[in-house]
Amino acid sequence: MTSRPALAVHRDLSAALKSQAKRTGEQSPSVRGSDWRLATVTAVNTNGTVDADGIPAIRRMDTYQAPAVDDVIVISQSSSGNWIAEGRTASATDPVGAWTAIPLASGFTSTHTVFGPAQYRIVTAHGSRRVELRGSVDCTSSVTAQTNFSTALPTAARPSVARSWVGRRNYSANTNGVIAMEITTGGVMNVFGSASPSQTDWFALDGCHYEL
Known part of the structure; x- marks a missing residue:
């Protein structure tokens, strides 16, 4: 058998060493x-x-x-x-981020234009999902007791337990300027009105949120 020239052997050995070094570098974080x-x-x-x-x-x-x-x-x-x-x-179907109209129940509208329409959005805060709210809700008739002001929100916006928060409401000498609200695990929002002369005519959602 005819032996290969020394130059060819050295060239092949050099190529093999370079290939091995490349593979090692690709697999080693300290090199890569x-x-x-x-x-x-x-x-x-x-x-x-x-x-x-x-x-x-x-x-x-x-x-x-x-x-x-x-x-x-x-x-x-x-x-x-x-x-x-x-x-x-985020996935392609992730609902996070988009402001969406709150589906208001009969007897409530969102025409108090000073604060904008009643809306919600799902966001990630500190690694966890929550729902942020904004805008305001007008009452067709003054609210004097616990009343549903929305129909059910989509499943993605419903909390694992009932959540509550406090928001701004109409104010006069005979009323305070805050009102309690909640959302149930079924996605329905409630407002807690009070008897005359402190009935609620409108309330705001700006700055309010709840955890999912």
């Missing part, structure tokens, strides 16, 4: 440097970590609250090989 990727959560652990795409114990950022299996999250790896979960990404 930090990186990020998307991953799907497969387990939520009790020590502040999640497992995702076969990677165990990825430390969660403080802003990544209420993690759940099947969350699509952003994970990053440091040059030392440590992983961190930065937070979940």
Whole structure:
């Protein structure tokens, strides 16, 4: 058998070494440097970590609250090989962000234009979902007792337990300027009016919110 020239052998050896070094660098964080990727959560652990795409114990950022299996999250790896979960990404059908008209019940309108129409939106605050409210509601007839002022909101905007908040209302010498409201787990909002002469003619939602 004819032996190969030494130059060809050296060239092949050099190419093999370069290829091996490239593969090692691609697989080693200390060579590759930090990186990020998307991953799907497969387990939520009790020590502040999640497992995702076969990677165990990825430390969660403080802003990544209420993690759940099947969350699509952003994970990053440091040059030392440590992983961190930065937070979940939004899906194509995510309802977060859009201001939507509150479906008002009979006897209520949203014509108090000084404050704008009664609306809600779903947002993420500190890693958890909540509903923010704005605008105002007018009462066709003065409200003097607990009364439903909305029909049921969509399932995505309904809380896990009943939530309550305080908002502004019409004010005169015979009334105070605040009023209590709530939303049930069925998505219906209530306003707590009071008897004459402190009946409620309109109330505002600006600055109000509730947790889901």
